Amino acid sequence: MRKRLNKSGTSKDGLLKTAIEIFKRANENEKRKKEIRIREKKSRPKGYRAKKLGAFTFWLLFSFMLLIVFVNVFSSNGLSNAVTEGDEAELNKATSAEGIEFAKSFLVTYFNWNVDNEKRSDRIGRLGRYLPDTLSEEAVTGGSKWNSTLTRESIVLKDIDNLGDSKALITFQVKVLFQSSADNNQTEDKAKSAPEKVKADKYIAVPVFYDEEENRFIVYDLPSFTFVEQEKIDRTIALETDGLKSVTDGSTQNIKAFLDTFFEAFSTDSKDKLTYLVEDPKHQNGLNQTMNFVRLKNTEIFEGKKAEEKVVRTEVILAEPDTGIEFTSSYLLVLAEKEGRYTVLYINNKSYIDELKNKKHEEEIEVTEGRELHKEDDPEEE
CATH class of the missing domain: 3.10.450.540 (Nuclear Transport Factor 2; Chain: A,)
Structure with missing residues (x-):
């Protein structure tokens, strides 16, 4: 019995000594590793941290750019899907360059007539290429005294209002020349006098509709006169050279x-x-x-x-x-x-x-x- 107890005690003492030795060695290893890290920090070449920071910055920027690419790709796909679904705000053709040119062509026809040699029916026919039949006759100005002239160069775009549903209200400034007709330039002795001339500066809004079925533009209602205030620009816009370093040497x-x-x-x-x-x-x-x-x-x-x-x-x-x-x-x-x-x-x-x-x-x-x-x-x- 005593022999068994002695053997058991000796075995436990041996295990304890082994554990203590392992702990001491582990502690010494940690001390050596710490000393090595300190020596490595002291022996690092100049600019080591800058290089490490530069590498970190590079990968950070690279990851950010990669993220932007993915976002743009998926955004483009989303935009394409929105377009196929018919986004009126983006694809309203009435507000396009073609729609603006169509409205200008209408104004040239609308403000050009000659009461001396043009029948009213002819003018209604010309306006019928832009307006519905029910509006063409209403668009023809009455009276027989004045002729009117408007050149395309005298039409200036001022505003585009996107109304949705393939409609837009396009506002222009026009400079029209009104001139009295030949029949009204006769004096009592039948001698011709100089024609009266009036230069008029007007603002007019043209309602334009794009008919997708017919693939054409239409002035779907009579144009309306308006006014656009020409405000004076009282602020300075930054020049391209602002912020550049001046040269003052020889x-x-x-x-x-x-x-x-x-x-x-x-x-x-x-x-x-x-x-x-x-x-x-x-x-x-x-x-x-x-x-x-x-x-x-x-x-x-x-x-x-x-x-x-x-x-x-x-x-x-x-x-x-x-x-x-x-x-x-x-x-x-x-x-x-x-x-x-x-x-x-x-x-x-x-x-x-x-x-x-x-x-x-x-x-x-x-x-x-x-x-x-x-x-x-x-x-x-x-």
Whole structure:
């Protein structure tokens, strides 16, 4: 019996010693791992955290862009489904460019008549191509004194009201010329007098309907006269160059001298000669002698995307060749200095300015992030 108890006690002591040894070893391993982590933090090369943050930022942006792509794809599918279901707000053809042109054609017919040599029935027939039969006769103006003239160039679009159900109310400003007829220009001695003329400035709303079954537009009701107040614009719109960094060094004089030469050539030289000055393919024909260069005024110069590129906004005085009448025009140029001379990369190119502003913004973000990354925390605190 005693032998059994001794054996049992010895076995328990052995297990306890083994457990203590395992615990000590595990504790020592944890201490070694902690020391290794501390040494690794101290031995990390400069910029290690920046690289890790950069990698994290890249994958975060990549995931965000992937999410946007998925959202756009599913949104497009949803939009397609909505279109197939007949979204009137998006597909009201009465508000389309074709509907506007149809309404203009109607107004040309509506405001053009000659009581001297045109029968009333003829005018009713012409209006019948736009109006229902029940309205064509009502649309014909009565009276025999005045003739009316309206050119398509004298019609200005002012407003489009989408009424839904393939209907729209399109408002125009029209400049109509009323002139007394020949029969009314007779004096008592039968001699013809000069016709009376009245220039009228009117606002008129045309109700347009698109008939899908007949695939045609219709003026479904008589037009209505209205008035649109022409308010004075009393605020300034931000220019494309707002926010760009100005150039004030000695290069400004050379640039201004180049601009004088350039606009002189731009107004008078042929395409072959302008090729040496203008790289923008959209503007290599210049002004083709349709306007003469007079002088520059209010020239501003800004930094471009590269050190050798400059953005210039300038006002140019141009004169009409036959009359000498002067006009002031604004030009936005992108210049590049190559081999000691300037060329024009772009003229009135908004895309370049947008890319330039985005580049400057990204550079500012990088500078800010760089400053934050240089504020390294103590390794023990991490």
